[in-house]
Amino acid sequence: MSAPDAGPRPWGRIRDDIKARGLRWTRQRMRILEVLEAAEGHVTGSELVERCRERDPATTPSTVYRTLDVLEELGYLSHSHAASGREEFHVPPVAEHAHLECRICGQTWELNADEAASVVEPVARRRGFVADVGHLTILGRCAACATHARIPVEDARRGR
Amino acid sequence: MSAPDAGPRPWGRIRDDIKARGLRWTRQRMRILEVLEAAEGHVTGSELVERCRERDPATTPSTVYRTLDVLEELGYLSHSHAASGREEFHVPPVAEHAHLECRICGQTWELNADEAASVVEPVARRRGFVADVGHLTILGRCAACATHARIPVEDARRGR
DNA sequence: ACCGTTATCGCAACACGTAGCAACAACAAG
DNA sequence: CTTGTTGTTGCTACGTGTTGCGATAACGGT
Numbered sequence: 122m123s124a125p126d127a128g129p130r131p132w133g134r135i136r137d138d139i140k141a142r143g144l145r146w147t148r149q150r151m152r153i154l155e156v157l158e159a160a161e162g163h164v165t166g167s168e169l170v171e172r173c174r175e176r177d178p179a180t181t182p183s184t185v186y187r188t189l190d191v192l193e194e195l196g197y198l199s200h201s202h203a204a205s206g207r208e209e210f211h212v213p214p215v216a217e218h219a220h221l222e223c224r225i226c227g228q229t230w231e232l233n234a235d236e237a238a239s240v241v242e243p244v245a246r247r248r249g250f251v252a253d254v255g256h257l258t259i260l261g262r263c264a265a266c267a268t269h270a271r272i273p274v275e276d277a278r279r280g281r
Numbered sequence: 282m283s284a285p286d287a288g289p290r291p292w293g294r295i296r297d298d299i300k301a302r303g304l305r306w307t308r309q310r311m312r313i314l315e316v317l318e319a320a321e322g323h324v325t326g327s328e329l330v331e332r333c334r335e336r337d338p339a340t341t342p343s344t345v346y347r348t349l350d351v352l353e354e355l356g357y358l359s360h361s362h363a364a365s366g367r368e369e370f371h372v373p374p375v376a377e378h379a380h381l382e383c384r385i386c387g388q389t390w391e392l393n394a395d396e397a398a399s400v401v402e403p404v405a406r407r408r409g410f411v412a413d414v415g416h417l418t419i420l421g422r423c424a425a426c427a428t429h430a431r432i433p434v435e436d437a438r439r440g441r
Numbered sequence: 442a443c444c445g446t447t448a449t450c451g452c453a454a455c456a457c458g459t460a461g462c463a464a465c466a467a468c469a470a471g
Numbered sequence: 472c473t474t475g476t477t478g479t480t481g482c483t484a485c486g487t488g489t490t491g492c493g494a495t496a497a498c499g500g501t
Contacts, residue, residue: 140497140498143447143448143498144448144449145447145448145449145496145497145498146497146498147448147449147450147496147497149449149450150449165487166487166488167486167487167488170487170488179451181450181451181452182487182488182489183450183451183452183488183489183490184449184450184451186487186488186489187449187450187489188449202362202366204416206362206366206367206368206457206458206487207366207486207487207488208366208487208488221404221408221410223410224413230408232404236403236404236407239403240400240401240403240404241400241419241421243396243399243400244381244392244396244400244419247396248381248390248423248424249423249424249427249428250381250383250419250421250422250423250424250427251421251422251427252419252420252421253384253419253420253421253422256364256420256421257419257420259401259404259410259412259413259417260412260413260416260417261401261410261411261412261413261416262410262411262413263408263409263410264408264409264410267409267410267411268409300467300468303468303477303478304478304479305466305467305468305477305478305479306467306468307466307467307478307479307480309479309480310479325457326457326458327456327457327458330457339481341480341481341482342457342458342459343458343459343460343480343481343482344479344480344481346457346458346459347459347479347480348479366457366487366488367456367457367458368457368458
């Protein structure tokens with residue numbers, strides 16, 4: 122994503138941005154934006170749907186997901202997939218970052234922009250590939266689990 | 282994953298391996314193994330379900346997915362998530378590899394073990410994190426799309 | 442204030458997986 | 472061969488998103 126990021130949240134601009142593109146400013150979108158304003162860091166899609174329903178029980182999931190798509194296209198959000206495959210949205214203000222997720226203990230860590238850049242540098246250099254760092258989640262075993270756990274087969278199950 | 286990989290397919294050993302662990306060798310599992318023998322490279326979960334149904338219309342999705350879990354635990358398979366979030370299974374013989382997926386043109390590329398290793402090296406060195414390379418998919422823009430495409434917002438939609 | 446265009450909504454149906462649970466059947470032991 | 476144990480199956484229901492479509496409502500123009 123290349124648009125607004127860092128600094129105070131751009132919610133105020135969004136309305137104008139939406140209208141400037143011939144898109145429409147609706148009650149539903151306002152509500153979703155309100156929810157996003159109250160959120161921070163990472164939120165799953167269903168959590169956002171849930172929070173919208175708290176404000177207005179009539180909220181429909183499809184509308185929420187479609188609006189999230191639009192906001193992502195406009196560059197105000199990004200999402201990645203956790204190891205479970207569920208969507209995780211990154212809500213500003215959060216600098217763009219990637220994730221590390223341990224399949225044994227389930228813990229996650231963030232990779233800051235620099236660290237993430239060093240990870241994708243080889244594919245950029247050798248293939249000219251411009252990685253979407255915000256979407257990146259690396260699954261594996263964290264230092265602690267890698268050393269003392271002997272991959273207990275039954276417990277490892279949670280990789281999907 | 283650390284088990285059988287490369288070389289001729291290990292299907293013959295699987296039966297014994299399963300039984301040796303107190304698990305059971307059933308008709309359904311045989312059928313799924315048959316399907317896997319006939320497959321190669323990447324297959325999505327639902328494709329595997331579909332192929333099993335061709336051989337036996339009575340096949341149930343849950344059984345297939347559970348068996349895939351077991352095979353993955355035993356190290357005979359691995360899976361990753363495409364940009365769409367769908368599961369992609371890597372069927373031997375394929376060396377362990379990671380993926381690059383272009384969000385503009387949808388094309389994917391494989392990163393061989395060496396290249397993948399150079400990608401995850403920074404997190405290994407700085408955090409002792411043992412990445413599960415086979416699960417890794419890096420989303421972004423390929424060289425061609427990155428240079429000549431000006432991120433046509435409508436077309437980019439397919440990032441989820 | 443009214444109209445026409447067309448983006449957006451809400452709904453219902455679908456797609457892909459997962460979870461709980463009762464019935465079943467592998468398998469080892471006798 | 473019969474039996475007991477317990478891993479597996481199939482079913483049904485659920486969770487999380489997506490898609491198609493007719494009805495609705497934003498918004499620019501008059």
